[in-house]
Amino acid sequence: MPQAESANATRHSNPKFDSLARNEFILLFAVIDAGHCTHLFGDEKVATQNQDLKDAGLKVTLPRVKILQMFATNDSGHLSAEDIYKALQETGEDVGLATVYRVLTQFEAAGLITKHNFDGTHAIYELATDDHHDHMINIKTGEVIEFVDSLIEQRQHQIAAEHGLTIVGHSLVLYVKKAE
Amino acid sequence: MPQAESANATRHSNPKFDSLARNEFILLFAVIDAGHCTHLFGDEKVATQNQDLKDAGLKVTLPRVKILQMFATNDSGHLSAEDIYKALQETGEDVGLATVYRVLTQFEAAGLITKHNFDGTHAIYELATDDHHDHMINIKTGEVIEFVDSLIEQRQHQIAAEHGLTIVGHSLVLYVKKAE
DNA sequence: TTGGATGCAAAGTATTTGCATCGGG
DNA sequence: CCCGATGCAAATACTTTGCATCCAA
Numbered sequence: 001m002p003q004a005e006s007a008n009a010t011r012h013s014n015p016k017f018d019s020l021a022r023n024e025f026i027l028l029f030a031v032i033d034a035g036h037c038t039h040l041f042g043d044e045k046v047a048t049q050n051q052d053l054k055d056a057g058l059k060v061t062l063p064r065v066k067i068l069q070m071f072a073t074n075d076s077g078h079l080s081a082e083d084i085y086k087a088l089q090e091t092g093e094d095v096g097l098a099t100v101y102r103v104l105t106q107f108e109a110a111g112l113i114t115k116h117n118f119d120g121t122h123a124i125y126e127l128a129t130d131d132h133h134d135h136m137i138n139i140k141t142g143e144v145i146e147f148v149d150s151l152i153e154q155r156q157h158q159i160a161a162e163h164g165l166t167i168v169g170h171s172l173v174l175y176v177k178k179a180e
Numbered sequence: 181m182p183q184a185e186s187a188n189a190t191r192h193s194n195p196k197f198d199s200l201a202r203n204e205f206i207l208l209f210a211v212i213d214a215g216h217c218t219h220l221f222g223d224e225k226v227a228t229q230n231q232d233l234k235d236a237g238l239k240v241t242l243p244r245v246k247i248l249q250m251f252a253t254n255d256s257g258h259l260s261a262e263d264i265y266k267a268l269q270e271t272g273e274d275v276g277l278a279t280v281y282r283v284l285t286q287f288e289a290a291g292l293i294t295k296h297n298f299d300g301t302h303a304i305y306e307l308a309t310d311d312h313h314d315h316m317i318n319i320k321t322g323e324v325i326e327f328v329d330s331l332i333e334q335r336q337h338q339i340a341a342e343h344g345l346t347i348v349g350h351s352l353v354l355y356v357k358k359a360e
Numbered sequence: 361t362t363g364g365a366t367g368c369a370a371a372g373t374a375t376t377t378g379c380a381t382c383g384g385g
Numbered sequence: 386c387c388c389g390a391t392g393c394a395a396a397t398a399c400t401t402t403g404c405a406t407c408c409a410a
Contacts, residue, residue, distance in 0.1 A: 166357055239365070
């Protein structure tokens with residue numbers, strides 16, 4: 001299996017979802033939750049009119065709306081398919097687990113969210129941001145803590161360069177516990 | 181799922197295999213392939229007599245022997261359960277896939293090998309070494325390259341400490357391609 | 361002899377896919 | 386109305402487990 005489905009894999013990687021352009025999803029996102037999330041997309045043009053959505057030819061369906069809202073409002077921001085599915089059920093929404101997986105796959109292909117494999121059993125997703133950040137996982141509590149360190153980033157590129165390689169993506173996870 | 185089954189999880193983590201002490205496996209290992217592998221265990225006392233194996237009360241079975249040999253002789257040193265299973269079949273050995281998984285789990289619990297989840301689909305194992313090393317994966321070829329960087333190691337501990345945390349394990353994977 | 365180790369098949373868990381139906385545009 | 390999106394159930398991929406048998410000590 002040569003191709004690595006990395007947590008930091010390239011955007012637009014899945015050919016199956018070429019038709020779903022990132023910008024179209026941003027439009028969708030903007031309409032749904034404009035106030036909350038515009039800052040996530042920096043200087044990218046963010047539409048705020050339903051008319052734009054229609055222009056994009058994208059269907060604003062209930063599962064997509066709800067799932068985006070969950071990422072936008074959940075305080076951890078790190079959700080598994082199961083998390084989302086159960087939360088939807090609790091709010092009385094009739095959304096199938098398969099749809100949750102499909103929507104997550106599409107959002108990832110569109111570059112809206114990022115997929116992580118912290119424990120090798122189930123994937124965790126979070127809203128994609130422009131900056132690279134890494135994660136610490138508290139093995140006692142399961143808590144996920146984000147951090148950024150330019151020194152490590154820099155060193156990584158240096159190491160790759162020393163091998164004549166370019167970094168396409170990376171995944172750094174620290175498994176931690178409270179210092180005793 | 182609070183507990184992270186990290187690629188760098190603690191040794192002896194699985195209570196189910198407490199009876200299989202690391203040293204017992206080292207004895208087994210030594211007998212099987214003493215010349216090849218003694219260097220892996222540094223200054224640890226390595227027995228070279230079958231008598232020691234018997235003292236340890238450990239059964240030297242064909243699947244265990246064969247699988248250890250594969251890790252010792254395979255040049256990549258990074259093997260999946262499927263890799264091992266297929267290789268065994270090709271050499272005519274009658275070893276079940278379930279046994280491969282069981283042996284790998286035991287070896288990991290004994291601290292002899294380390295488990296990685298590079299791509300979230302299937303686990304990869306390699307012989308455990310005393311030093312921490314990280315991995316680069318060439319996304320074009322699937323090649324796995326090991327590297328060590330004390331600067332990054334150091335920085336990681338610093339970052340954890342700044343949050344009042346201690347690092348239990350870590351996983352750093354760089355997804356790379358040949359620099360163009 | 362005897363309890364641990366194994367092979368096989370069945371069960372699990374996480375995720376994907378086929379297909380008829382539904383619904384946004 | 387149409388084609389993409391969905392729900393459901395079946396299928397898949399990887400891994401674990403139950404159980405009768407086997408074998409190293």
